[in-house]
Amino acid sequence: MAAAFKECDAVVEAEYRSPILHHSSLETHGNVVDYRGGEEATVYASTQGTFTIPGDAAHELGLKESAVRAVVEHMGGGFGSKFGIGVEGMLACQLSKQAKAPVHLMLTRKDEFLLAGNRSGSWQKFKAGVRRDGTLVALHATQYQLGGLGDGSQAGQPYIYAAANAYRERISVHTHEDASRAMRAPGHPQASFAIESLMDELAYKIGIDPVEFRKKNLKDAVYHRQLDRGAREIGWERRNKTPGGGTGPLRRGMGCGIGTWGGGGNDECKVDVTVARDGSVVVAVGTQDLGTGTRTYTRAIVAEELGLGMKDVAERIGDSRLGQANSSGGSTTAASLAPSVKDAAVKARLAVAERLSPLLGGAKPEEITFTNAAVSGGGKTLSWKQACAALPAAGVTGHGVWVSSLADRGVHGVCFAEVEVDVETGHVKPIKMVHVQDIGLPLNRLADESQMNGGMIQSLGMALWEGRVMDAKLGLQLNAGFGDYKLPGALEMPEFVPLIDDEDKREAVIGVGEPSIIPAVGAVVNAVYNACGVRVRELPITPDKILMGLMSERRGA
Amino acid sequence: MADEHDPKSSTKRESPPDPSRRRFLKGVGIAGAGAALADHLAQTAEAEAKAAQAEAAKVPTSAALNLTLDVNGRRRPVSVEPRTTLLNALRNHLEPAVTGPKLVCDQGTCGACTVLLDGKPVYSCLVLAADAAGKKVTTVEGLGTPEAPSAVQAAFVEQDALMCGFCTPGFVTTVSAYLKKNPNPTLAEVREACKGNFCRCGTYPRVFEAALAAAKKGVMSDE
Amino acid sequence: MKAFEWVSPASVEEAVGLLKSAPTSREMDEAARPLAGGQDLLTTMKDYLTRPVRVVNLKSIRGLDKIEGDGRKGLRVGALVTLAQVEEHAVIRRDFPGLAEAAHSVATQQIRNLGTVGGNLCQRPRCWYYRLEEAVCIKKGGSECFAATGENKYNAILGGGPSWIVHPSDLAPMLVALGASVNVAGADGRRTILLEKFFTLPNEGSVRRENVLQNDEIITEVSVPASPFAARSTYLKFKERESLDFALSSVAAAVELGADKRVRQARLVLGGVAPVPWRVPKAEEFLKGKTLDAEALAGAARLALEGAEPLSKNAYKVPLTQTLVRRALAKAGGVSA
Numbered sequence A: 001m002a003a004a005f006k007e008c009d010a011v012v013e014a015e016y017r018s019p020i021l022h023h024s025s026l027e028t029h030g031n032v033v034d035y036r037g038g039e040e041a042t043v044y045a046s047t048q049g050t051f052t053i054p055g056d057a058a059h060e061l062g063l064k065e066s067a068v069r070a071v072v073e074h075m076g077g078g079f080g081s082k083f084g085i086g087v088e089g090m091l092a093c094q095l096s097k098q099a100k101a102p103v104h105l106m107l108t109r110k111d112e113f114l115l116a117g118n119r120s121g122s123w124q125k126f127k128a129g130v131r132r133d134g135t136l137v138a139l140h141a142t143q144y145q146l147g148g149l150g151d152g153s154q155a156g157q158p159y160i161y162a163a164a165n166a167y168r169e170r171i172s173v174h175t176h177e178d179a180s181r182a183m184r185a186p187g188h189p190q191a192s193f194a195i196e197s198l199m200d201e202l203a204y205k206i207g208i209d210p211v212e213f214r215k216k217n218l219k220d221a222v223y224h225r226q227l228d229r230g231a232r233e234i235g236w237e238r239r240n241k242t243p244g245g246g247t248g249p250l251r252r253g254m255g256c257g258i259g260t261w262g263g264g265g266n267d268e269c270k271v272d273v274t275v276a277r278d279g280s281v282v283v284a285v286g287t288q289d290l291g292t293g294t295r296t297y298t299r300a301i302v303a304e305e306l307g308l309g310m311k312d313v314a315e316r317i318g319d320s321r322l323g324q325a326n327s328s329g330g331s332t333t334a335a336s337l338a339p340s341v342k343d344a345a346v347k348a349r350l351a352v353a354e355r356l357s358p359l360l361g362g363a364k365p366e367e368i369t370f371t372n373a374a375v376s377g378g379g380k381t382l383s384w385k386q387a388c389a390a391l392p393a394a395g396v397t398g399h400g401v402w403v404s405s406l407a408d409r410g411v412h413g414v415c416f417a418e419v420e421v422d423v424e425t426g427h428v429k430p431i432k433m434v435h436v437q438d439i440g441l442p443l444n445r446l447a448d449e450s451q452m453n454g455g456m457i458q459s460l461g462m463a464l465w466e467g468r469v470m471d472a473k474l475g476l477q478l479n480a481g482f483g484d485y486k487l488p489g490a491l492e493m494p495e496f497v498p499l500i501d502d503e504d505k506r507e508a509v510i511g512v513g514e515p516s517i518i519p520a521v522g523a524v525v526n527a528v529y530n531a532c533g534v535r536v537r538e539l540p541i542t543p544d545k546i547l548m549g550l551m552s553e554r555r556g557a
Numbered sequence B: 001m002a003d004e005h006d007p008k009s010s011t012k013r014e015s016p017p018d019p020s021r022r023r024f025l026k027g028v029g030i031a032g033a034g035a036a037l038a039d040h041l042a043q044t045a046e047a048e049a050k051a052a053q054a055e056a057a058k059v060p061t062s063a064a065l066n067l068t069l070d071v072n073g074r075r076r077p078v079s080v081e082p083r084t085t086l087l088n089a090l091r092n093h094l095e096p097a098v099t100g101p102k103l104v105c106d107q108g109t110c111g112a113c114t115v116l117l118d119g120k121p122v123y124s125c126l127v128l129a130a131d132a133a134g135k136k137v138t139t140v141e142g143l144g145t146p147e148a149p150s151a152v153q154a155a156f157v158e159q160d161a162l163m164c165g166f167c168t169p170g171f172v173t174t175v176s177a178y179l180k181k182n183p184n185p186t187l188a189e190v191r192e193a194c195k196g197n198f199c200r201c202g203t204y205p206r207v208f209e210a211a212l213a214a215a216k217k218g219v220m221s222d223e
Numbered sequence C: 001m002k003a004f005e006w007v008s009p010a011s012v013e014e015a016v017g018l019l020k021s022a023p024t025s026r027e028m029d030e031a032a033r034p035l036a037g038g039q040d041l042l043t044t045m046k047d048y049l050t051r052p053v054r055v056v057n058l059k060s061i062r063g064l065d066k067i068e069g070d071g072r073k074g075l076r077v078g079a080l081v082t083l084a085q086v087e088e089h090a091v092i093r094r095d096f097p098g099l100a101e102a103a104h105s106v107a108t109q110q111i112r113n114l115g116t117v118g119g120n121l122c123q124r125p126r127c128w129y130y131r132l133e134e135a136v137c138i139k140k141g142g143s144e145c146f147a148a149t150g151e152n153k154y155n156a157i158l159g160g161g162p163s164w165i166v167h168p169s170d171l172a173p174m175l176v177a178l179g180a181s182v183n184v185a186g187a188d189g190r191r192t193i194l195l196e197k198f199f200t201l202p203n204e205g206s207v208r209r210e211n212v213l214q215n216d217e218i219i220t221e222v223s224v225p226a227s228p229f230a231a232r233s234t235y236l237k238f239k240e241r242e243s244l245d246f247a248l249s250s251v252a253a254a255v256e257l258g259a260d261k262r263v264r265q266a267r268l269v270l271g272g273v274a275p276v277p278w279r280v281p282k283a284e285e286f287l288k289g290k291t292l293d294a295e296a297l298a299g300a301a302r303l304a305l306e307g308a309e310p311l312s313k314n315a316y317k318v319p320l321t322q323t324l325v326r327r328a329l330a331k332a333g334g335v336s337a
């Protein structure tokens, strides 16, 4: 390493810190455990995994797993913190067992901050060097994961970049704080924030446009096209050429950041699509909807396959009595579930077609078409109602399983941010954020864009306001509530431009929930630097840090 | 949640309701029923009952209060302790419960519990149920139904202004009240109106769009 | 929250009588409390910071919710007037614009629809050590202000010690600047107190209180005198999070300008930086006879923060507040900062 650093024309040594963050789902963790004695129980859970509940509950209640039903009609957000029944669920089971009565137990907001998991903090130390042409030559990273009693998580540095000489060590530092849990793209926003800050510092130091600098050090062409598109969209050429340049108290600046995520699906979902003789269609699977639109695409895929409208199909989800499904973690729900839904729908269509073949001049089932609530073949057309009347009394059901070719993994995301900094107060006003994301085959563009908006907004929170504050002597969290743990609100919102990268031609489903929270943190941090010339290396970037930065700069000058 | 099931409670739950008040109200009822000029007397009786209630309210009590809440145009009798919040009364004491307003922070910092009190948005977690008696309480359920949604509710669905949906009742309620006050808002005004409602999933941009779309359609027309 | 006795008196006399007659406790946080909008009291009760044995509902008292007068006669605002009423009141907006701005700057419409003027002045501090049940700090009967050496970025830079809270009220700095007084009723009679004398520093009186009110006293009315500077008043509040936050720092300013555009009188009060609304007479004096040019604004800003003693993490409040002083004065005087 030492030799490699000698080759470098510019070297940056820097440390970046991000605090512990809280999922802050608006619905706290909790359950209604309905056990009134006897052999069976029902648990109404706020969970990301319908099928993680029965086993846990059965264990507490002393029942067979198959005797416990989990119901998850709706749930108020999880972001990675809601798998399994948790201590709160265990407690509710014990109480219900002793009382032989239903028990409703939700954590209070304060409990939620203190024992429902968090995103681990990070402390990342770097020494990195580049050649004059911008090539990253050497990088040494020491990464501390601050996960309390847990290990915490952090993607390994140099993250998406490559350096000819790279060394990293990752260390979990344990403290007497509650354990971290998975939180939307575990480990990635921390890693992306730090490396994107570092790349920016190197680019400015060597005097190369930060976008060009990144391209220079990224081989994957997808990043190149996304960077170009994002730069165009935000108007990168308008950016402050000298960080902190300009006159008057309000200074605008732009920055960018990059992220990657795996995602992908698994053979875990069993879906039934049943067409009844009265024409009603039900798609049933035990999966849960976290607000990500699972219900909508489950229904839409079936409607499309059968040539029906959304209103003609009903979905039943969120029930462990229905077909097995995976938990919603790692952005794997859509990629696991959608192919199985499609498979079930295709099988149901073929089953219907088989029954209709005699009525449609013996047309081959595969050749019978389903469009506009009508079924056609052999030169004949039946309305959906007429067609279904020919089904057996029990209707027909397609049992769907996962089709690997319909799912994929591996995505790229680029975010650009523009902010305005008041250099006399330290106030940062987000102006605009552009996020370009490849997601394979978009199932629902509106919902995909909503996910991207949500990712940008949570990144904004991480960049500018959020973070656990502990008192070192008392060992107490000082901001275990929404008054002092500050989520961004309506007045903090910039203009959002979520862009699905349609040059991604993969005809396969990939999740978009997690990728969309990764690159924006770095983008905002770098935009703040570009606007006011202060490099804040510890999140969140609150006004005090900017003002103190400006003061020490002035003292330095 | 801090409520009457609180282990730190020092209430004597067995303390009886104020007897003088009961007897007085009963007396008024009988007098009213026996009178010939029913209307006039009923009015007097009501006024007297109110006066009696006011008189009774002047005696400190830690016993359960028998209140009548006006929720979405329906009179809902409920018996709660003095410390029960309106939010708690709606969600946990009414039968059937009114669960649109959500308990999220219990500290006036999120807006998920927003209801209208005489038409004005307030945090129902920071109102005592006792203080809501005699006022009109409107929750998201009172604005429209799944079958016949209000313009604001419909716009939220159309614009995908919800993800997990937990903040949504609060936003819908806030926006509905605001559009009554200002039927033609700018984006900046919508933001200002929404600043007391927080969303973790990140629906803000679409909430703003929904509010503006509902305004365009004329939110007044369906109410 | 702990259970309490609930009572809704019909008159001020009954109310103060009920406060006085409540079952006594030696612990002051358990004393009977008046309840107005409840936007602060319920939050402290839910966190067990206050545990009143009796809650006396003031809203059942008639006549405390009126706004009377104007810029010529002076303004009288009943203690139960809501912040929403203040911000929307046409006469206040015209004759006391800074007061309308201060009311508007508070929290969110949901809170302003219920929160009252009296409750705003008497609300308890927001220091996160005070607000954390487990931290028994000096304001809750403990022996130490944890903020002194702890996480003190939000705490006082002026007037601190032995507690470093900042006063949370947004109305208070503006009302002090406007020379307001409060009418107070107690079990032993009524008194009028100049608002500037109403708030107490931690080293004056009890460190556990923020003002001179006795347990059986309530504010019935706030009166703002007619003044030559009320019409040129403004309130500037800086928040870490624009949507919902208390002031990191705020400035209430009011100026009277002569025909020559020179300052005849100025009032300058800082919020969010001291345990009380922090009036800065030196800066006010300095401004007399000056035109509000950049130099005068900078001079006033410097003097306003004279004597500031930041803690380990709140030195930023000095330049921040200086900016706000300049901007507020410029706005009040109708010039650019």
Ligand SMILES: Cc1cc2nc3c(=O)[nH]c(=O)nc-3n(C[C@@H](O)[C@@H](O)[C@H](O)COP(=O)(O)OP(=O)(O)OC[C@H]3O[C@@H](n4cnc5c(N)ncnc54)[C@H](O)[C@@H]3O)c2cc1C
Binding pocket: A483, B107, B108, B109, C033, C034, C035, C036, C037, C038, C039, C040, C041, C042, C043, C058, C079, C080, C083, C105, C106, C107, C108, C111, C114, C115, C116, C117, C118, C119, C120, C121, C122, C123, C124, C168, C169, C170, C171, C213, C217, C218, C219, C220, C245, C246, C247
């Ligand atoms: C999330 C949140 C954010 C807030 N943000 C701000 C802010 O930015 N700026 C700000 O100024 N405030 C803020 N507040 C505080 C807010 O509660 C006050 O502004 C409000 O005006 C309090 O009035 P109230 O009538 O609700 O008081 P209450 O809660 O009824 O009373 C508050 C205190 O005053 C006492 N009291 C009430 N009335 C009287 C009276 N007439 N005489 C004597 N004592 C009385 C009560 O016993 C209690 O101790 C915020 C509150 C919350 C919950």
Ligand code: FES
Binding pocket: B102, B103, B104, B105, B106, B107, B108, B109, B110, B111, B112, B113, B114, B123, B124, B125, B126
């Ligand atoms: S629950 Fe009432 S404001 Fe959060």
Ligand code: FES
Binding pocket: A026, A076, A077, A291, B162, B163, B164, B165, B166, B167, B168, B198, B199, B200, B201, B202, B203
């Ligand atoms: S939609 Fe989930 S919190 Fe707003």
